[in-house]
Amino acid sequence: MRNSLFLKMLTIAGLMLVLVVPLMMIQGKVRDRSNEAWRVKNEIARQVSGEQMVSGPLLVVPRVRRYLAEKSDCEAPKDCRVERHRQVLESAIPDTLSIDGELQTSMRYRGIYGSPVYRSLMQLEAVFPASWRQAKQPEQVVSSQAPLLVMQIADLRGLVERPQIFVNDVALPLVETEQLPSSLGDSAVAVKLPPNIQGAFTVKVRLNLNGTESLATLPLAKETRMALRADWPHPSFEGLVLPVEREVGGDGFTSQWRTNSLAAASAIHCAQGNGLCNEPDQALRVRLVQPVTGLLSSERALKYSFLIVGLTFAAFFLFEVLRRYPLHAMQYLLVGLALAMFYLLLVALSEHIDFVWAYLAAALSCCALIGVYLVAVMRSPASGWGFAGSLLLVQGLIYGILMAEDYALLLGALLLFSALSAVMLVTRKLDWYGFAGGRGQQKTSLADEASS
Template sequence: METSENQNQSNFFQSNTAKMIMVGLLTLVLLIPLELVKDLIIERSQRQNEVITEINDKWGENVFFYGPILKVPYTSYEETISINEKTKETVKQKKASTNYAYFFPEELKANTNVTTKVLNRNNYESVVFSSKMKFEGDYNLPDFSSKNIKNENIQWDKATVLIKTTNLKSIKDEVKIKFRNTNFTFEPVYSDTTKDSTEALETGYIDLRKILVLGKTNFNFDITYNGSQQIKMVPIGKTTQVSMKSNWAAPSFTGNFLPDDKTKQITNSGFVANWKILHINRAFSQQSFDNLPDLSQYAFGVDFVIPVNQYQQNERASKYGFLVIGLTFLIFFLIQSISKIRIHIFQYSMIGLALILFYTLLISITEHSSFRNAYIISGIAVVILIALYSVSILKNRKFPVFIALSLSALYTFLYVIIQLENYALIVGSIGLFAILSAVMYFSRKIDWNTSNS
């Protein structure tokens, strides 16, 4: 009786069912080192972001710009009524205060030339740029009639021109605006408003009655920035036309307005983009009284970033690690079941660790080369390692060749999926369907009720 039970127990552990359970459990155990590899990729990616932030902080940060804006002070009076306690008479008093009105240009044209380059530190890189921005346009004499403000209350001789921007520390030249034949120099303005993320440049006093007295008056000014990652501006002109040219071949147009498709050109050597925005295209008027509104929601521009960086590609590759391990074990298990060759669980473990080693090789080589080169080198190394190990396990060369070809096809298939964006799901689904069909075909004649001896 005991002999029969021991024999049944022995038969069970030698059965395909028991081996499937052990291989399945091993696959789950190997998820632990696979997760550690994923954590390593995330850690390296975070380190890259820290280095990029440090590089950008020293070179120059994002550029956000809108201007020029006429800032005109005016005097308003508030009438107060009080009662004299001695005489019991009603006393009316007028209290004067200075407020500001803001006026945007009638026409604004911006011509921007952006030269990008990649800065490297150790194994990390960041995209930075130098931009030369040329502005021109015209103003009309400000109209206060909508607020019933009398002309004598307008302080025409104390008007200024204002520019709202970020990244002041990376402006490379002095900024001057020219009205007719007169230049006015911008100076930084200290602001204690913590809610406003922009900084301000403002000119000294301008007597608008002398500058704008003849109707439309032209202006022009230049700004040169060192910056990184992004340029955005607000279309504050009644008609705003912007032209941007750059050597960056992978622009990402962002914000509230896209460039004109008819004139937009993107090539391997760079891009050219043009915008034309009318005042009816955005929900703010050409003038504002008492305070300047937050117009950042109407901004548009270009992102200068690497579309898919090496760490994103490594992270996407590692997400398929469970699939690679599972399919590779399945191939060995089918070979074992068809050929009656015994493969020890330790040998499965060695194969699984070799598959995980692929991802550590991939991330380390990528940091010193491109993702494509790293993928090819890591894939070849792991395929050769497993194929040579299979020769000693399977005792022939036919099955190891099949394993090497299968792994090569699997890694190639996954590389194609990683590179695709819009079609990754459909290609992956079709590929997995083909793999499942192949497994079903090759396993159709296996007798799962018998045990290997």
């Protein structure tokens, strides 16, 4: 008869494998909904504008330089080198760059999914040194064209109005895109520097820029200072360095960055030449983070689904062992399906209400269903509702683990250790051989046991 115990354990393991199917189907539904949310976010970015990164202003000078090249078909050594010309773009960074920006944020929705968007007003002020006209290796310079003040804006569709660029407080007209050197790329905004500019000069830029999710600037100066203000209460500061000062509250945030050319050497080297650099890791960036969404929380909750099913089946098995009251495999399966239904309800409700209320509603509904069912199965209201209450307590502990992201592993390990300890303590004096041998001879109801 000992094989009956092993067979029961094998049956329970098989039922858990069967429940993998509906749980995986629910996980697939969560992935589908997450992909839909991602598609909506990309659609909003296409219609409004994408994540914005601003770099500049930089001084870019188109020049023609001479260089010596080797001939491929030369015989005499003295005839193997020939002088050639090439066009290059040479850039210079300002001594100081100050950026002051303010973001007005809102949410744009497509159906039930949305993405944060913003409108920014930015004031940039750069001071270029008096030595800006000096070219490196001037003996190689054949000719130079009018210098350009160039800015790079990641998504030009976000420009609400044409940027205003002032040199020594004099507004300059923008150069049309088709007149700019092609190596500047498609996201360049530039003006020609007047020929009468001598010595050091100051550049001021005013940008009215729309974007989604994040705003970044490249610190292309010897000294860079940036200050940002926004009415978004959930910022994430990323990139090259973190703000030296920041205040985050329920009504928004303020932040200030300071950095220099030594810390930003990689970004400056990247921008040398044509002024084009798209290295996001070298930027000063703030990201408008959405609070943890229902889909993300539901996906995390699903990771604990097999744990809950396993603990529930283990509790049923212990009930059989200690009370000598057999439960049918179909009863295990129906309770397992009710637990799987909890996750489906959680995913569906969390798309429309706050996750905490969705979790509470789904947990109460499924635990109440299981309680009503187990009262009839176990023929004991105390045992049925006791199981349902214990399951609700476990769901509450799982919710606490979900909310405590930094301590999730610790709390999960403690929960498993507590469950294993309870099983070992309850069964420490159990005669497993006797249970396996006498199992088929004792099938008494809880009501009979309670009356005896």
